[in-house]
Amino acid sequence: MADSKELGTANRRISVVTNHLIPTGLIPTRVDSVELCSASSMNDNYHKVHGEVPTHEVVWKKAKFFGDGEGYGDNNKEFVDIIYEKAVGEGIAKITINRPERRNAFRPQTIKELMRAFNDARDDSSVGVIILTGKGTKAFCSGGDQALRTQDGYADPNDVGRLNVLDLQVQIRRLPKPVIAMVAGYAVGGGHILHMVCDLTIAAENAIFGQTGPKVGSFDAGYGSSIMSRLVGPKKAREMWFMTRFYSAFEAEKMGLINTVVPLDDLEKETVKWCREILRNSPTAIRVLKAALNAVDDGHAGLQELGGDATLLFYGTEEGIEGRTAYMQRRPPDFSKFPRRP
Numbered sequence: 001m002a003d004s005k006e007l008g009t010a011n012r013r014i015s016v017v018t019n020h021l022i023p024t025g026l027i028p029t030r031v032d033s034v035e036l037c038s039a040s041s042m043n044d045n046y047h048k049v050h051g052e053v054p055t056h057e058v059v060w061k062k063a064k065f066f067g068d069g070e071g072y073g074d075n076n077k078e079f080v081d082i083i084y085e086k087a088v089g090e091g092i093a094k095i096t097i098n099r100p101e102r103r104n105a106f107r108p109q110t111i112k113e114l115m116r117a118f119n120d121a122r123d124d125s126s127v128g129v130i131i132l133t134g135k136g137t138k139a140f141c142s143g144g145d146q147a148l149r150t151q152d153g154y155a156d157p158n159d160v161g162r163l164n165v166l167d168l169q170v171q172i173r174r175l176p177k178p179v180i181a182m183v184a185g186y187a188v189g190g191g192h193i194l195h196m197v198c199d200l201t202i203a204a205e206n207a208i209f210g211q212t213g214p215k216v217g218s219f220d221a222g223y224g225s226s227i228m229s230r231l232v233g234p235k236k237a238r239e240m241w242f243m244t245r246f247y248s249a250f251e252a253e254k255m256g257l258i259n260t261v262v263p264l265d266d267l268e269k270e271t272v273k274w275c276r277e278i279l280r281n282s283p284t285a286i287r288v289l290k291a292a293l294n295a296v297d298d299g300h301a302g303l304q305e306l307g308g309d310a311t312l313l314f315y316g317t318e319e320g321i322e323g324r325t326a327y328m329q330r331r332p333p334d335f336s337k338f339p340r341r342p
C-alpha cells in the first residue's frame, strides 16, 4: 500500500498533467486542485526552508500617520467615513469603509479619506501590504451613494458633483504595494469595481458580486469595464454588465474574479495569512511585478510606472552613481568600466 508521501507525489504529478491538459477556465473547481496538490503535503526543501506562514492573532491599532497626515494629527479620530489601522509589529495596513448603515456606499468624503489613508500607507515604508474592506458583514461596498447623486457626479458638502472614485481606482492601481480586497457581503456597483482594481480579492462565503449600473442609470466605461474583461473574459464581462446579475462567491471564484473563498469567520485570519505570505517575499520583486502585470493594460501610464521602477533600481548602481558624481564634480562621466551585457 502506498504511503502518504507516495500518494502526495502521485497527486502532484496528476495535478501537473491535468493542469496542462485542461484549458484554463475549464479546470473544474479550486477544491479539486487543492485536493490533488496540497502545499502541506509537500516535503521538499523549498517548504522546509520557508516553513509555515505564522497564524498568530493580528493586533490592530488606529494608524498614526507616517508623514504629516495632512492635518489629521497623530491618530485618525477625525476620519468619519473610514477606519485606518496598522497591524502592530507587521507591515499590514487596513482601511475599512465605515458606512455600514448604507451598505458602505461611498460619498465624495469617503473617497477623500480613503485616498489620504492609501497615500499614508504608500509613504510608510514599514507597510508592505494594504487591506481594503467594509465595516460589518453585510457589505464590502455598495458603490456610489445614490442619495447624493446629482447631474454631475456625487455631491460633496459644497454641492459640487464629483466622481473622485476614479482617482482612487488609479491610486490603487499605481500604488507600488499589493492591495487586497477583503470582501464580506455585497461588492456591487462601484464597490465591485473597487475590489476589481485591488490586486487580490479574498471573499467570505456570504460575498455577492455584481454590477448594477445599467439598472440605476450608471456605468463605468473605464477600469470597471476593461479590467473586468481581463479578469473574467470579454463574454462574461458583457454578461455581468448587460444582465446586472449577482454572483455568489463560489461563482465569482470560478470565473476568476476573485482569488479564494473562505468561511466568514475566517475571512480576516485568512487575509492576514495571505499578507504575511506576501511580506516574506522581496518587496522590490513584488513592486516591479505589480507594475509589470499592469503595464500592458495601463498603456503609457503603465509603462511609466514600470520604467520608474527601473530608474529607481538604476540609481542604486555604481553606474548610475558615477553619472551623478561626475556631474557634481564637474567632470565627464567614466562609464568605461561598466559592462555592455549581452
Ligand SMILES: CC(C)(COP(=O)(O)OP(=O)(O)OC[C@H]1O[C@@H](n2cnc3c(N)ncnc32)[C@H](O)[C@@H]1OP(=O)(O)O)[C@@H](O)C(=O)NCCC(=O)NCCSC(=O)CCC(=O)c1ccccc1C(=O)O
Pocket: 101, 102, 103, 105, 138, 139, 142, 143, 144, 145, 146, 147, 163, 165, 166, 186, 188, 189, 190, 191, 193, 212, 213, 216, 218, 219, 220, 221, 224
Ligand atoms: C447592496 C444591496 C443589494 C443590499 O441590499 P439589502 O441588504 O437588502 O439592503 P438595503 O435595504 O437595500 O440597504 C440598506 C440601506 O442602505 C442603503 N443603501 C444601500 N446601497 C446604497 C447606495 N449605493 N447608495 C445609497 N444608499 C444605499 C439603502 O437605501 C438602505 O437604506 P435605508 O435608509 O435603510 O432604506 C442594495 O442595498 C442595493 O442594491 N444597493 C444599491 C446598489 C447600487 O445600485 N449601487 C450604485 C451603483 S452605480 C455606482 O456605484 C457608480 C459609482 C461611481 O461613482 C462611478 C461613476 C462613474 C464611473 C465609475 C464609477 C465607479 O467606478 O464607481
